[in-house]
Amino acid sequence: MRRAGDGLILTTGALMLALTVGDIATGGGVAAWASEHLASQAQAIGGVLGTLGQYGWPLLLIPLVAGLAGRFLTLPTILAGGLRRAIGLIDSLNLSLGGAARWFALGLVIATATVVIQRYVFGYASTKLAESVIYMHALLFLLASASTLLSDGHVRVDIFYSKMSERGKAWVDLIGTYLALIPTSALILWASTGYMNSTWRILERSREADGLPLVFALKTAIPLFAILMILQGLSMAARAALTIAGQEAPPTPANASAGEM
Amino acid sequence: MNLFIELLPFLMFLVAFAALLRGYPVAFTLAGVALAFAFLGLGLGLFDPVHLRAFPQRIYGNLMEMDRSILVAVPLFVFMGVMLEKSRIAEELLEAMGALFGTMRGGLGISVIIVGALLAASTGIVGATVVTMGLLSLPTMLKRGYSPELAAGSIAASGTLGQIIPPSIVLVLLGDQISNAYQQAQRSQGIFSPDIVSVGDLFAGALIPGLLLVGMYILYQIGIAIFRPNDAPAAPASEGTTDWGQLLHALLPPLALMTAVLGSILTGVATPTEAAGVGAVGATFIAGARNAGAAKNPLPGQLVAFAGLAALLGLFALVVVANIGADRRLYVADLGPAATMFAFVLVAITLVGAALSLLRLKRSGVLDDVMASTANISAMVFVILIGAALFSLIFRELGGDLVVQHALTAVPGGKYGALAVVMLVMFLLGFFLDFIEITFVVVPIVAPILLVMGIDPVWLGVLMAMNLQTSFLTPPFGFALFYLRGVAPPSVTTAAIYRGAIPFVIIQLLAILAVVLLPWLATALPEWLYG
Numbered sequence: 001m002r003r004a005g006d007g008l009i010l011t012t013g014a015l016m017l018a019l020t021v022g023d024i025a026t027g028g029g030v031a032a033w034a035s036e037h038l039a040s041q042a043q044a045i046g047g048v049l050g051t052l053g054q055y056g057w058p059l060l061l062i063p064l065v066a067g068l069a070g071r072f073l074t075l076p077t078i079l080a081g082g083l084r085r086a087i088g089l090i091d092s093l094n095l096s097l098g099g100a101a102r103w104f105a106l107g108l109v110i111a112t113a114t115v116v117i118q119r120y121v122f123g124y125a126s127t128k129l130a131e132s133v134i135y136m137h138a139l140l141f142l143l144a145s146a147s148t149l150l151s152d153g154h155v156r157v158d159i160f161y162s163k164m165s166e167r168g169k170a171w172v173d174l175i176g177t178y179l180a181l182i183p184t185s186a187l188i189l190w191a192s193t194g195y196m197n198s199t200w201r202i203l204e205r206s207r208e209a210d211g212l213p214l215v216f217a218l219k220t221a222i223p224l225f226a227i228l229m230i231l232q233g234l235s236m237a238a239r240a241a242l243t244i245a246g247q248e249a250p251p252t253p254a255n256a257s258a259g260e261m
Numbered sequence: 262m263n264l265f266i267e268l269l270p271f272l273m274f275l276v277a278f279a280a281l282l283r284g285y286p287v288a289f290t291l292a293g294v295a296l297a298f299a300f301l302g303l304g305l306g307l308f309d310p311v312h313l314r315a316f317p318q319r320i321y322g323n324l325m326e327m328d329r330s331i332l333v334a335v336p337l338f339v340f341m342g343v344m345l346e347k348s349r350i351a352e353e354l355l356e357a358m359g360a361l362f363g364t365m366r367g368g369l370g371i372s373v374i375i376v377g378a379l380l381a382a383s384t385g386i387v388g389a390t391v392v393t394m395g396l397l398s399l400p401t402m403l404k405r406g407y408s409p410e411l412a413a414g415s416i417a418a419s420g421t422l423g424q425i426i427p428p429s430i431v432l433v434l435l436g437d438q439i440s441n442a443y444q445q446a447q448r449s450q451g452i453f454s455p456d457i458v459s460v461g462d463l464f465a466g467a468l469i470p471g472l473l474l475v476g477m478y479i480l481y482q483i484g485i486a487i488f489r490p491n492d493a494p495a496a497p498a499s500e501g502t503t504d505w506g507q508l509l510h511a512l513l514p515p516l517a518l519m520t521a522v523l524g525s526i527l528t529g530v531a532t533p534t535e536a537a538g539v540g541a542v543g544a545t546f547i548a549g550a551r552n553a554g555a556a557k558n559p560l561p562g563q564l565v566a567f568a569g570l571a572a573l574l575g576l577f578a579l580v581v582v583a584n585i586g587a588d589r590r591l592y593v594a595d596l597g598p599a600a601t602m603f604a605f606v607l608v609a610i611t612l613v614g615a616a617l618s619l620l621r622l623k624r625s626g627v628l629d630d631v632m633a634s635t636a637n638i639s640a641m642v643f644v645i646l647i648g649a650a651l652f653s654l655i656f657r658e659l660g661g662d663l664v665v666q667h668a669l670t671a672v673p674g675g676k677y678g679a680l681a682v683v684m685l686v687m688f689l690l691g692f693f694l695d696f697i698e699i700t701f702v703v704v705p706i707v708a709p710i711l712l713v714m715g716i717d718p719v720w721l722g723v724l725m726a727m728n729l730q731t732s733f734l735t736p737p738f739g740f741a742l743f744y745l746r747g748v749a750p751p752s753v754t755t756a757a758i759y760r761g762a763i764p765f766v767i768i769q770l771l772a773i774l775a776v777v778l779l780p781w782l783a784t785a786l787p788e789w790l791y792g
Contacts, residue, residue, distance in 0.1 A: 003629050098636065101636060102629075102632040102633050102635070102636040103632060104636075105336055105340055105631070105632040105635035105636055105639070106340075106619075106628070106632055108333065108336055108340075108538075109337060109538060109541040109542060109545070110542075110615075112333065112337060112534065112535065112537070112538025113538045113539050113541070113542040115535070115538070116531065116535045116538055116539050117576060117608070119535075120530075120531075120577070120580055120592075121576050121577070121579070121580050121592065121593055121604060122592055122593060122604070123590070123592030123593075123594065130327070130330075131327060133330065133333055134325060134326070134327055134329070134330060134333065137325075137332065137333045137336060137639075138324065138325040140336060140635075140639050140640075141324075141336075141636075141640045141642075141643040141644065144636035144637065144639065145640040145644050147637075148636070148637045148640040148641060148644075149286070151637065153637040153638075153641055154286035154287070154288055154289075154640070154641050154644065154645075155286065155287050155641055155645070155695055155697070155698075156284045156285065156286050156287060157281045157282055157284060157694060157695075158284050159282065159284075159693065159738060160283070160284060161283070162284075164284070169284070172283050172284050176283070176285030176286070176289065176290065176293070179293050179297075180280075180285060180289040180290050180292060180294075180296075181285075181286075181289040181293070183293060183296050184292035184296060184648070184651070187296060187313060187316065188316065188317055188320070191313060191314050191315070191317050192317045194314065195317065195318060218325060219317075219321060222317045222320055222321060223317070
């Protein structure tokens with residue numbers, strides 16, 4: 001049975017494999033290209049993203065304005081339709097990313113057990129494998145966080161919330177997103193710029209000589225997490241805005257089941 | 262103005278509390294409030310913006326570096342617990358235990374508590390345990406004429422055992438926070454080669470108090486059966502035909518897994534993370550052998566999965582046996598080429614068994630559910646840790662830790678008075694907040710202060726864990742009661758659930774008192790095990 005994200009994780013795995021094989025086949029050609037060009041390529045991409053953010057940020061306010069306006073007047077069809085389309089796009093993006101990240105849960109289990117068997121039975125330790133456990137652990141919660149928000153898996157104090165009307169809940173979600181979620185994520189994003197520059201410039205690797213050379217990529221997951229949370233926050237706010245305006249909001253996808261402790 | 266600055270930390274705490282009650286996800290609410298007060302602090306010149314600049318690096322250092330690998334135990338234990346839950350072990354255990362004890366007066370109640378304790382030691386997921394027992398045992402107990410209060414209270418209380426009986430996620434997170442606090446406390450006293458307290462210490466410390474609770478719960482059931490026999494009647498003898506085969510089938514897998522995981526942690530052979538990783542693989546084999554989630558279970562697949570599990574156990578048995586009496590750590594390579602060959606054959610069988618189990622579980626959808634639950638719980642826990650880290654950082658920068666320190670040292674009764682206040686505050690917060698928020702927000706602020714005052718870290722951790730467990734059970738907002746309300750039939754009123762929980766809350770308080778008065782209940786086992 002195929003689920004969202006299965007294809008993405010397969011593609012990513014195949015890509016990694018192809019790069020590794022290519023690197024071996026060309027006698028380190030891929031690694032050489034990376035150390036030569038990757039930093040400048042990344043800087044160019046980062047520059048484009050930065051410009052997008054610089055001029056695009058007012059778009060983030062649309063759901064807030066729509067929610068506040070929707071309290072008093074009917075939303076124009078084009079705005080409501082736009083919100084719905086944005087919700088659909090963001091949700092499907094985060095569902096496939098979260099669905100792909102979910103495989104790291106299995107990866108963690110297999111890698112940890114392998115490390116244990118290697119260490120206790122064969123007396124052999126692989127730094128790369130041990131580090132990959134931490135990488136997968138970090139990517140699991142950083143990339144699955146947005147889809148967890150979508151399935152309402154981030155714990156709330158719901159003593160009062162659970163008794164509120166749909167519209168009351170929508171107000172909490174709308175205001176909370178703009179006062180808490182987006183500012184926090186924006187802080188993480190803004191504060192990441194400095195060290196993103198330095199970690200990509202030197203393509204930071206593990207402190208261990210035989211460790212993974214991908215610390216720069218792992219650190220990039222932190223601002224990526226912030227971006228995904230901002231996007232999912234927008235989707236949540238757009239749903240809330242539609243509810244406040246008395247219009248039908250798209251239902252949350254059912255297959256994203258929330259966990260319980 | 263000065264007074265305002267001094268009151269800022271209090272204000273921050275109050276605002277956070279009020280904001281949390283609005284119901285927006287906790288992780289972001291904590292961070293949002295922290296951010297607002299950071300800007301306030303910036304405006305008043307109390308706060309250095311460099312702390313905000315360094316925040317992503319802090320996330321990296323707190324959560325993503327190699328020396329934080331203890332945190333990986335959380336997703337691994339969740340994976341193992343959800344996997345066991347999906348293999349319907351709880352259902353079988355309840356049925357088998359019910360048949361074994363049901364014909365005694367009070368027997369169903371006792372069997373619920375024993376199953377709760379077994380599930381606590383193998384899955385440790387409170388919500389799942391309460392829901393399963395609420396769906397299966399509650400109707401049976403009511404049908405047999407148990408008082409709804411007693412039935413509901415027993416189920417809710419047994420479910421919360423998952424928090425205190427190791428391995429438990431609460432103990433991993435709490436142990437990690439206490440361990441950091443202990444190092445900080447010793448550094449502030451100028452001790453630069455500090456003692457270390459580990460999650461393993463806390464596991465060992467919580468074991469005896471956990472078993473004590475199980476014993477007290479059972480005594481309570483026996484007491485009811487003697488003094489109020491109508492509340493806990495026996496089942497007719499015709500329903501007591503114990504199927505020993507079924508009992509073993511239900512009991513053996515979780516028992517074996519529990520012994521292996523807990524045993525390897527307590528004896529100090531493996532770290533909690535390592536044990537959890539192997540435990541998760543074991544749980545996958547068990548679920549695969551039972552073909553969890555599928556209607557049929559063809560025999561060949563069963564055998565291959567069991568062969569995989571046996572080969573995995575065989576691998577570890579091989580080195581354990583080889584190391585008996587050895588004067589240095591031996592590995593298979595030290596045992597000669599035949600042993601090495603044999604080990605490789607075992608690895609191959611393990612791999613085949615694992616591949617088949619995973620294939621079966623992917624086809625039935627169980628693997629997807631387990632991975633999704635693990636991802637969601639992992640994200641929930643660690644994103645709260647991120648939000649709480651920002652909160653405590655800014656609380657501290659605004660002088661909050663000094664305020665708390667002054668307050669705690671001003672409490673009469675020295676360190677015990679301070680401890681009592683902290684425990685009371687945690688208990689009250691537990692009415693509203695989840696254990697995760699309390700662990701991540703309150704513990705880093707108060708624990709270093711208490712530890713400097715000379716309180717034993719393991720004792721403190723166990724007391725806090727028992728306290729948080731009790732808050733799960735305390736009306737009106739105990740989480741275990743909510744879970745039970747969700748699945749209990751309408752004939753069991755909410756008031757009956759609350760009334761049923763109260764005797765167990767009293768038992769909890771008595772047990773906490775026992776650990777307060779007799780600290781060795783918590784500290785003796787870790788001292789004996791680790792010296």
